[in-house]
Amino acid sequence: MARILVQFAHPALEKSRVNRRLIAAVESLDFVTVNDLYEQYPDFDIDVNREQELLLAHDYVVLHHPFYWYSAPALIKQWEDLVLEHGWAYGRTGNALAGKRMLSVITTGGQREAYQETGANRYTIQQLLVPFEQTARLCRMEYLPPFVVHGSLRITEAEIEAAGARYRALLTLLATGQAAEYAAAQAPFLTDLAH
Amino acid sequence: MSQAVLLQALVYLAAAVLFVPLAKRFGLGSVLGYLLAGMAIGPAGLGLVGAEGQDVMHVAEFGVVIMLFLVGLELEPAVLWKLRTPILGLGGLQVVVTALALAGLALVAGIAWQSAVALGLILALSSTAIVLQTYKEQHQLGTPAGQGTFAVLLFQDIAVIPILALLPLLATQPAAASGAAADHNWLAAAPGGVRALALVAAVAGVVGLGKYGMRPVFRLVARSGLREVFIATALLLVGGVALLMELVGLSPALGAFVAGVVLATSEYKHEIESDIDPFKGLLLGLFFMSVGAAIDFKLIRENSGLIAGAVGAIMLVKTAVLLLLGQRFTGNRAQNVTLALGLSQVGEFAFVLLSFSSQNGILPASLTSIATAVVALSMALTPLVFLLNERVLQPRFGPSAAPERAADPIAEKNPVIIAGFGRYGNVVGRFLRANDIGTTVLDFDADRVETLRQLGMPVYYGDASRYDLLHAAGASQAKVLILALDSAERTLALVTLVRRHFPHLRILVRAHDRADAYEFIDAGLAHVYRETVDSSLRLGVDALRLLGVRAYHAQRAARTFLRHDERALRELAAVRKDRKTYFSTARQRIQELQALLHFDAANANLREVDEGWDNDSLRQEAPPAPTTPVLPQPPSGS
Incomplete structure (x- = not known):
């Protein structure tokens, strides 16, 4: 069974409604390692060796965070800057991550409709996630379609529950080597907003 | 004889x-x-x-x-x-x-x-x-x-x-x-x-x-x-x-x-x-x-x-x-x-x-x-x-009437007990109170106890290493015990007592210096805080900055050094425990300083803290920039 590393970043989890439940939904899975970055490195003092070893020990890297300013909370960026070293993760000799798969799991305040050319945010989620996609590519990883929970400000308890169950099911698909099924399952959520 | x-x-x-x-x-x-x-x-x-x-x-x-x-x-x-x-x-x-x-x-x-x-x-x-x-x-x-x-x-x-x-x-x-x-x-x-x-x-x-x-x-x-x-x-x-x-x-x-x-x-x-x-x-x-x-x-x-x-x-x-x-x-x-x-x-x-x-x-x-x-x-x-x-x-007489209080069935219910509210303990206590954490204080200084009592804080006068006093302070319900006593001996005595009677308490202990820290590590305490190390490093950071080092680099260097020093503390504590031979305190300190400096030297990356932002290797790998084409030489008319 493939192993999944959830790189979780939330600077104020104590105030979160959705992310706390999402993490609770998957952390009991025995093929999942949740790495709570803000709990681990409150002073941004990232232990590079520890992080690189974690990456090497897993097959999937899930960047799980709220979608702040069309990107991730600052600690995710710090993590990328420090851990994805040249000569290790990328560059002529940087093959440490080659063949692994990466995806983003994000929550947004805006509704799904806002993330399209005619919406308030003018771009789709996948367009906005291009920096992460290209980061994965440069590190010779495959970038899978994202898992997105929209409208986190108004979401109902039942919807949170459902989102958690879906998150859990999707990670299970990945762990059992059904990445293609995962992509297929995600497709309707990512395209064809017009329909 | x-x-x-x-x-x-x-x-x-x-x-x-x-x-x-x-x-x-x-x-x-x-x-x-x-x-x-x-x-x-x-x-x-x-x-x-x-x-x-x-x-x-x-x-x-x-x-x-x-x-x-x-x-x-x-x-x-x-x-x-x-x-x-x-x-x-x-x-x-x-x-x-x-x-x-x-x-x-x-x-x-x-x-x-x-x-x-x-x-x-x-x-x-x-x-x-x-x-x-x-x-x-x-x-x-x-x-x-x-x-x-x-x-x-x-x-x-x-x-x-x-x-x-x-x-x-x-x-x-x-x-x-x-x-x-x-x-x-x-x-x-x-x-x-x-x-x-x-x-x-x-x-x-x-x-x-x-x-x-x-x-x-x-x-x-x-x-x-x-x-x-x-x-x-x-x-x-x-x-x-x-x-x-x-x-x-x-x-x-x-x-x-x-x-x-x-x-x-x-x-x-x-x-x-x-x-x-x-x-x-x-x-x-x-x-x-x-x-x-x-x-x-x-x-x-x-x-x-x-x-x-x-x-x-x-x-x-x-x-x-x-x-x-x-x-x-x-x-x-x-x-x-x-x-x-x-x-x-x-x-x-x-x-x-x-x-x-x-x-x-x-x-x-x-x-x-x-x-x-x-x-x-x-x-x-x-x-x-x-x-x-x-x-x-x-x-x-007043608040120092410990035996009377011990008989009091209503013990304090704060999650934190601080033993010693002197120059160290009082900062910790103020910080916790500022974050709405209830703290009960045990202290020896009669004047301080009276002042704090007048401010409405639950303060007990007396020797924290007495069972009845700890009990009255709510040790059976508290979660965390902070020891900021002046003497390592009393701290260790208290640790023994707490482990026997209140094993659920998490103990955080302030160590006066490295020697005390070793004692506490030997006693199996996990949370040991040397009282000077953080402040020394803050001074060090400011010194680096005054010398023109960028603030973020200086701060990260200090974090790296602190991690390294904590590791050195644990390792040297183990070495020290093995070596039972006696050295005079002064000699021991010199030997220890030597050991520390060696330990520092063995960690070459203490200075290189910013590998992630260091683009030396990138520069080496980057393709050479296109050189300016050599202009055709004008025909020399000789």
């Missing part, structure tokens, strides 16, 4: 081993245990020790000398200077007023005025040995009562010198054996000017020796790594100073005290302290036993009414005088009562002065033998007086 000496030593040791733990067990304190042991083996009891008891007492007086040396060691000159007002004011007034009151009492009893004055002076002194020992045992020296007591006792030790000079003037009969008590005093016959000069020279000599002479000696001895030689050196120093003082007619205890103060700032302070402390304990024990053995029960039985009346009157007068004088100094009624009652007995110096007086014809022999019994009895009663104060009187 002759069998007789060995046998006698065995008698004393056996008595101590039997009685002292028993006395402690029943909450009577070790001093009373020793006194009881002395009575049991003395002429009045089993009669195992007899006339030689007096010689034993002389030997054992060296214990008092060592004790004052140790007290001096803990008192840096600056602290002593701060205490000058209570020493001169409270101490001076106590001696003068008490001496006058007691002399008046003696006059009323029909004693000649000269003898009355002599008695007043002698009986005004209190027992440094018993009182200081008791205060130390109860960790009370830091309280106002402890400070006042210490000041008074110190002044009394100084006062012995003028009293010795004054007594011969009060002689009513020709001296029986001239200069018997002063037979060690070279200068007894010398003119006053020479004596004064010798006195000043001797004290200056002690100060100079302590300040400049002893350090190289201790360093040399420490380097040899032979612990017993180090101990011998320390004992030699104390013994030498005591002898020198006796030669010039000063109190040996006072000389030892001066030597201690001078060495208080030396790096060997703790080493010396821990090395000679057992000698002090044993000799003091011996001293108390010889006091117990010296009590002449036959004489007491024959003059029971007179002696009982005298003991009662003297202790009442001494207490009353200090109750009057101490109020302003302690500023607290509970503390004042402790101070006054604690000093109500007559001290061991009275034995010396009484025998001096009878030999010099100052007091008639009949009077001195009764006075000696009175002194011994008042000393024997002192532990009981302390008990009376602690158990009966103190509970009647």
